Amino acid sequence: MSDSTAIARGAAAEAAHPHPGEHPPYQRHHFETVGQQFDATNFAMWLFLLTEVMFFGGLFASYLIMRNWYYPAFVEGSHQLNIGWGTANTAVLIISSFTMAMGVWSAEMRKKGMLLLFLSLTWILGMAFLGIKTIEYHEKWVKHHVPGLNWSDSSFLNPASDPEVHKDYPGDKPLAPEMAQKAEMYFFLYFAMTGMHALHMIIGISILTFMIIRARQGAYTTGHVTYVENFGLYWHFVDIIWIFLFPLLYLISRFPNS
Amino acid sequence: MSAATIISLPDQSTARIPKMNFLTKENGLLSWLLTGDHKRIATLYLVSITFFFFIGGALAGLIRLELLTPQNDLMAADTYNKVFSMHGLIMVFFFLVPSVPATIGNFLMPMMVGAKDLALPKINLLSWYLYVIAGIMMIYTMSVGGVDTGWTFTTPLSTHYLNTHVISAGLSVFVAGFSSIFTGLNFIVTIHKMRCPGMTWFRLPLFVWSNYAASILMVLGTPVLAITLVLVVLERTVHIGVFDPAYGGDPLLFQHLFWFYSHPAVYIMILPGFGVISEVISTFSRKRVFGYTAVAFSSVAIAIFGFFVWAHHMFIMGISNYSALVFSLLTMLVAVPSAIKIYNWAFTLYKGSITFETPMLYAIGFMGLFTIGGLTGVFLGATGTDIHLTETYFVVAHFHFVMVGGMLMSFLAGIHFWWPKWTGRMYPEKISQLAALTTFIGFNLTFFPQFILGTLGMPRRYAAYPPEFQVLNVFSTAGATVLGIGYLLPILYLTWSLKYGEIAGDNPWQATGLEWQTQSPPLTENFPEIPIMDHEAYDYEWLERQQRKEVASV
Amino acid sequence: MSEQNQQHAGHEDEHHIVSPLVYLTILLCLLAFTGLTVLASYKDLGEWHITGSLTLFWNPVVALAIACTKMTLVVLFFMHVKYSPKLTKLTVISGFFIFLGLISMTLADYMSRAWGRW
Numbered sequence: 001m002s003d004s005t006a007i008a009r010g011a012a013a014e015a016a017h018p019h020p021g022e023h024p025p026y027q028r029h030h031f032e033t034v035g036q037q038f039d040a041t042n043f044a045m046w047l048f049l050l051t052e053v054m055f056f057g058g059l060f061a062s063y064l065i066m067r068n069w070y071y072p073a074f075v076e077g078s079h080q081l082n083i084g085w086g087t088a089n090t091a092v093l094i095i096s097s098f099t100m101a102m103g104v105w106s107a108e109m110r111k112k113g114m115l116l117l118f119l120s121l122t123w124i125l126g127m128a129f130l131g132i133k134t135i136e137y138h139e140k141w142v143k144h145h146v147p148g149l150n151w152s153d154s155s156f157l158n159p160a161s162d163p164e165v166h167k168d169y170p171g172d173k174p175l176a177p178e179m180a181q182k183a184e185m186y187f188f189l190y191f192a193m194t195g196m197h198a199l200h201m202i203i204g205i206s207i208l209t210f211m212i213i214r215a216r217q218g219a220y221t222t223g224h225v226t227y228v229e230n231f232g233l234y235w236h237f238v239d240i241i242w243i244f245l246f247p248l249l250y251l252i253s254r255f256p257n258s
Numbered sequence: 259m260s261a262a263t264i265i266s267l268p269d270q271s272t273a274r275i276p277k278m279n280f281l282t283k284e285n286g287l288l289s290w291l292l293t294g295d296h297k298r299i300a301t302l303y304l305v306s307i308t309f310f311f312f313i314g315g316a317l318a319g320l321i322r323l324e325l326l327t328p329q330n331d332l333m334a335a336d337t338y339n340k341v342f343s344m345h346g347l348i349m350v351f352f353f354l355v356p357s358v359p360a361t362i363g364n365f366l367m368p369m370m371v372g373a374k375d376l377a378l379p380k381i382n383l384l385s386w387y388l389y390v391i392a393g394i395m396m397i398y399t400m401s402v403g404g405v406d407t408g409w410t411f412t413t414p415l416s417t418h419y420l421n422t423h424v425i426s427a428g429l430s431v432f433v434a435g436f437s438s439i440f441t442g443l444n445f446i447v448t449i450h451k452m453r454c455p456g457m458t459w460f461r462l463p464l465f466v467w468s469n470y471a472a473s474i475l476m477v478l479g480t481p482v483l484a485i486t487l488v489l490v491v492l493e494r495t496v497h498i499g500v501f502d503p504a505y506g507g508d509p510l511l512f513q514h515l516f517w518f519y520s521h522p523a524v525y526i527m528i529l530p531g532f533g534v535i536s537e538v539i540s541t542f543s544r545k546r547v548f549g550y551t552a553v554a555f556s557s558v559a560i561a562i563f564g565f566f567v568w569a570h571h572m573f574i575m576g577i578s579n580y581s582a583l584v585f586s587l588l589t590m591l592v593a594v595p596s597a598i599k600i601y602n603w604a605f606t607l608y609k610g611s612i613t614f615e616t617p618m619l620y621a622i623g624f625m626g627l628f629t630i631g632g633l634t635g636v637f638l639g640a641t642g643t644d645i646h647l648t649e650t651y652f653v654v655a656h657f658h659f660v661m662v663g664g665m666l667m668s669f670l671a672g673i674h675f676w677w678p679k680w681t682g683r684m685y686p687e688k689i690s691q692l693a694a695l696t697t698f699i700g701f702n703l704t705f706f707p708q709f710i711l712g713t714l715g716m717p718r719r720y721a722a723y724p725p726e727f728q729v730l731n732v733f734s735t736a737g738a739t740v741l742g743i744g745y746l747l748p749i750l751y752l753t754w755s756l757k758y759g760e761i762a763g764d765n766p767w768q769a770t771g772l773e774w775q776t777q778s779p780p781l782t783e784n785f786p787e788i789p790i791m792d793h794e795a796y797d798y799e800w801l802e803r804q805q806r807k808e809v810a811s812v
Numbered sequence: 813m814s815e816q817n818q819q820h821a822g823h824e825d826e827h828h829i830v831s832p833l834v835y836l837t838i839l840l841c842l843l844a845f846t847g848l849t850v851l852a853s854y855k856d857l858g859e860w861h862i863t864g865s866l867t868l869f870w871n872p873v874v875a876l877a878i879a880c881t882k883m884t885l886v887v888l889f890f891m892h893v894k895y896s897p898k899l900t901k902l903t904v905i906s907g908f909f910i911f912l913g914l915i916s917m918t919l920a921d922y923m924s925r926a927w928g929r930w
Contacts, residue, residue: 030375032788039897040377040451046900047443050907051481057911058485058515061918062500065511068922083850090846098839101830101890108829148496182506188498192489229892236890243882246846247875251853255871450899478910514918565913569921578925581917 026224038226045230049237052200056241059196063189063248070182072175076156077186078252079169080145082136086250089132090242096125097239100232107228112221115228119212122235126205133198140187147188156180190249197245200238207231273763275682279779294379295782299386300365301680306386307361308749310352310393315745317345322704322738325731330721338721339406340422344399346409347427351434352393354665355523358530359476360389360441362672363469365680367445369773370463372454372791374783377447381440388437395430399423408719410520413501413512417493424494428487435480435487438526442476445469454772456791460554463771463795464540464547467554468533471561475522475529479565483519486512513575517568525564527661528628529557531668532599535621538671539603541769542618543610546796549602556595563592573644582641589639596632600625615767616687619694620671627663627701631656634709649719652712655705663701670697670748677752678762682778685755689747697744703737770801828895838889842882849878 024034031037067074099121106114137146143162144152155162157180159172166172175183211231214220220228280297283289290298320341324332333341364382368375376382399405405427407416416424449462449470490512493499501512540547547553569577569585577585603625612618634656637643647653677685707730716727723731765774770793776785793800857870888894893904 028379030373030377030379030783036451040447043451043899043903044378044381044443044447046903047446047477050903050910051439051443051477053907053911054478054914055481055485057914058482058489058518061515061915062489062511064915064919065508065922066500066506069508070506087846087850091843094839094842094846097842097886097890098835101835102832105829105832105835147498151498184498185500185506188492188496189500192492196485196488233891236886239890240883240886243886244876244879247849247853247872247879251849251875253871254853255856478907482914510921511918514921518914518918565910566917569917576925577921580924581921584920 024223026222034223041226041230042233045233049233052237056193056196059189059193060244060248063193066182066185066189067248067252070179070185073156073179073182074186075253076159076169076172076175077183077190078250079165079172079254080140080143080155080162081190081250082139083250083254085132085136086246089129090246092125092129092132093239093242096122096129097236099125100235104225104229104232107220107225110221110223112215112218115215115221116212119208119215123205123208123212126201126208130198130201130205133194140191145187147184147191151184151187153177153180153183156183193245193249197238197241200241204231204235204238207234273761275761275779276777278781279682279777280782281681281779283782292383294375294383296364296368296376296379296382297680297780297782297784299379299382300361300363302386303356303360303364303389306390306393307353307356310348311745312749313397314345314348314353315742317341317348319738319742321345322735324721325723326735328723328725328728333721335721336406339408339719340404342719343406343408344404347405347431348396349661350409350523350527351431352389352396354527354661355434355438356389356441357527357665357669358534358672359445359469359472359526360385360438362534362669362676363445363465363530364441366465366676366773367448367469368452369776369780369784370466370771371449371452372457372772372785372789373448373452374785374788376444377452378444382444385437385440385444388433388440392430392432392434392437395426395433399426399430402426410516411487411490411512413490413493413507413509414503417490417499417502418504425491428491432484432487435484438476439480442473442480445473446477449473454788454791458791460551461791461793461795462554463533464536464550464553464557465530465533468529468531468536468557471557472526472529474558474561475526475564479519479522479526482515483523486515486519489515510572510575510577513572514569517571518565521568521571522561522564524657524660525560527665529560531624531665532557534668534672534675535603535624536599537769537771538617538621538675539606540796541675541767542615542621543607543612544768544798545606545610546794546798547602548605548608549598550795552598553602556598559595560592563588563595567592567639570639570644573641574648586639586641590636593632593636593639600629600632614691615674616685616690616694617671617675619691620667620674620697623694623698623701624664624667624671627659627667627698631659631663634659647712649717650712651708651716651718654718655708655712658705658708663705667697667701670694673748673752675767676773677755678766679773679778679780681756681759682762683755683759684762684766685748685759686751689751693744693747693751696740696747700737700740700742700744704734704741705737707731707733707737768798768801770796770798828892830889830892830895834889838885841885845878845882849875852878 027034027037031040099118103115103118103122106112106118140146141150143155144150145155155165156175157177158174159166159169160174174180208231211220211228280295284293290302293299293302320333321338324330324338324341326332330338364376402423405420405422405424407420407422407424407427411424411428416428449466453462489499489501493501493505493507498505500507501509503509536547536553567585567589569581570589573582573586614622634652638647638653638656674685674690677683711727711730711734714727716723762778764776764778767774772785772789772791773780775789852874853871855871857874859870860868862868887904893900
């Protein structure tokens with residue numbers, strides 16, 4: 001039994017629908033209507049995002065406590081980050097969120113060319129974000145600021161030993177060895193949080209690659225926007241995480257004489 | 259089946275197992291491994307969690323054997339630490355958390371809401387695969403030497419001091435966590451979006467309500483455990499992190515994050531059990547559950563309060579006194595919805611036509627044992643008493659009363675209750691009643707002495723103990739033997755019944771749920787056509803009218 | 813059947829397509845807020861001695877307030893929550909509720925543990 005029954009029922013249900021008798025190929029057999037399928041998968045995506053919120057929640061809780069305990073180390077650690085790259089990356093990610101939203105719009109308007117354009121732009125901006133992140137990570141490696149693997153306290157014991165940063169933040173005092181050591185904690189959280197975020201970006205870009213291939217075959221421009229819409233939600237969520245990571249990690253007390 | 263006990267039981271002598279059902283639809287291993295059918299996935303889950311239950315059970319047996327004598331003579335103290343840690347990890351993450359939701363829940367949820375399948379069948383299958391991968395990782399951990407941190411991964415013990423396989427165990431629990439998240443997510447979506455016409459929220463069976471509440475906890479709690487374990491694994495590999503005081507971290511932070519999941523996790527374990535008990539008590543007293551709305555909302559209340567009580571696991575660990583006070587008060591609040599449930603089940607029994615089939619025996623056992631387990635939880639939630647009792651066998655006895663006396667009893671009640679629906683055949687009634695009784699006696703003999711041991715001050719997690727505790731420990735070990743037999747019996751006779759059990763028919767218990775109105779075992783699509791719910795839940799008069807109509811039409 | 817089907821059939825019509833102009837406006841707002849938060853971090857916005865040793869520093873408060881505003885814009889418009897059913901709104905709110913529960917109750921313990929020394 002009963003795919004036939006199922007389809008017959010589905011067709012009967014479709015009777016009230018604008019296109020009587022038409023049963024779109026993308027409707028899965030256990031849903032009664034396309035609308036139900038859209039609602040269910042959309043809701044599922046939101047629930048998954050709640051899971052993600054709590055996943056990052058553990059990191060944010062750790063960050064807040066450690067920041068309050070070791071504030072001086074966090075300030076000087078933060079001064080080591082390049083605010084130019086950070087701001088650029090924030091802009092890149094926000095623009096990619098915009099292009100993603102436009103991608104959803106193109107799918108809704110059934111414009112295949114536009115959809116391909118915006119998905120590709122999103123893909124490029126995502127890669128740009130990761131590229132900038134790589135530059136920043138590389139800089140940390142060169143400066144021995146990778147906790148656990150390649151670490152040296154010297155920039156915090158003696159800020160003058162790091163003339164580039166010291167020129168911008170002459171107010172940074174040498175930290176006591178106890179506190180200078182805690183800068184490693186700051187960078188641990190920096191790498192854990194941005195690394196987890198970058199992992200989400202990599203997953204997103206992989207799915208995006210798959211979607212671009214499918215979009216070329218016209219998969220999302222025949223009324224089946226669910227997939228694009230749900231992926232959009234994921235992409236915006238990753239953007240939101242960065243919106244919080246940016247001020248928390250980069251913008252700690254940038255003003256002089258802190 | 260004791261035909262005399264249920265009034266107007268349909269004559270099943272002519273019943274046949276329908277040729278077309280979800281078990282016979284397709285054959286071959288691949289048709290199982292690639293299935294999207296929630297009932298097949300439930301069956302896969304049932305087989306795999308039974309496997310892990312027996313591994314965990316064997317480890318429990320080793321623990322009790324070691325504790326037979328005061329000296330550590332059966333195994334070295336280190337080995338003992340590994341054995342109880344693996345027992346905890348396997349029982350919590352591979353049996354208790356997925357037990358009712360992933361097996362019985364998976365099997366029933368779409369049928370109870372009147373749908374063809376869960377909303378996301380592929381995610382459901384993925385959840386089983388994640389469970390299997392996690393299980394393989396845990397067996398790998400065990401075979402290369404195990405882990406001895408306790409199931410709680412306590413830092414800095416787990417990140418700094420121990421040389422056992424914390425990383426593979428942690429990653430295994432991480433993966434198992436995602437398996438449980440996907441099950442919970444699927445249930446919430448299904449309950450919201452897949453209900454059949456006429457199935458309003460207050461016509462849902464209470465099993466659905468309690469699984470809904472548990473799913474909320476799974477979706478919101480489990481990720482916090484996941485990230486905590488990631489941080490533990492990172493801290494162990496790169497030797498810097500937020501939990502180890504040697505690096506400036508705080509072990510209490512780990513406790514906060516860990517118990518933020520792991521306290522709600524005990525409600526993930528017990529809430530689906532509550533659902534089973536509601537169904538069973540109602541069916542075998544032929545009455546609508548007393549105070550349906552109160553029972554439904556008490557599940558949700560437990561889920562919400564459950565998120566804000568976690569620090570009662572940390573009263574002696576150095577949290578602030580103010581915090582302890584607030585968390586202690588909130589803990590007392592959880593007792594209220596739990597008590598509402600117990601009272602309402604008791605009122606359901608009052609003036610019902612009660613019959614004592616096996617599921618009912620388990621359910622009544624549950625009510626007694628859970629009440630003891632729950633009340634001792636109130637002792638432990640009170641800050642003053644907790645300082646005396648925590649980290650003793652009182653705690654061990656308390657959570658075994660809730661988890662084993664509560665959850666395992668309700669799991670077995672559910673398995674027996676829905677066995678005829680699942681397989682189309684009855685289990686043998688007499689021997690299963692004997693098994694239920696054996697379990698109850700064995701359980702009390704095992705764990706009641708541990709309450710006394712705890713109040714006397716015997717600490718948990720030690721291989722050796724002062725000789726004056728031996729008498730009670732011998733009782734406990736003897737009880738564990740009886741309990742072991744109680745658990746072995748069902749697997750034997752349930753396997754036997756797959757081939758030789760009596761044919762059950764569609765509705766052997768004369769229960770009212772939608773799942774009983776379809777054939778047993780059900781079709782792959784559950785119902786020949788999507789049902790329309792036109793009556794309240796547990797409406798036995800509706801069922802009677804329905805049957806009279808059928809007789810008239812024949 | 814009818815009740816739910818009508819709901820779903822109705823949904824097709826209700827499915828709100830947000831105009832690109834709205835998206836563009838939001839994009840510009842987000843970029844402006846990003847600039848604002850960077851600028852704000854270079855100014856010492858001072859502090860507020862509430863009582864005793866309890867002090868509120870305005871810089872992190874402003875940074876987080878701007879981040880929350882940006883998040884709200886993304887959630888409401890890019891993620892279409894403004895046009896979504898009540899259930900989606902409820903889902904989002906409950907997520908933040910539990911998130912804040914985790915953060916606030918953990919922090920409350922830390923603060924009350926070292927009362928006055930924060």
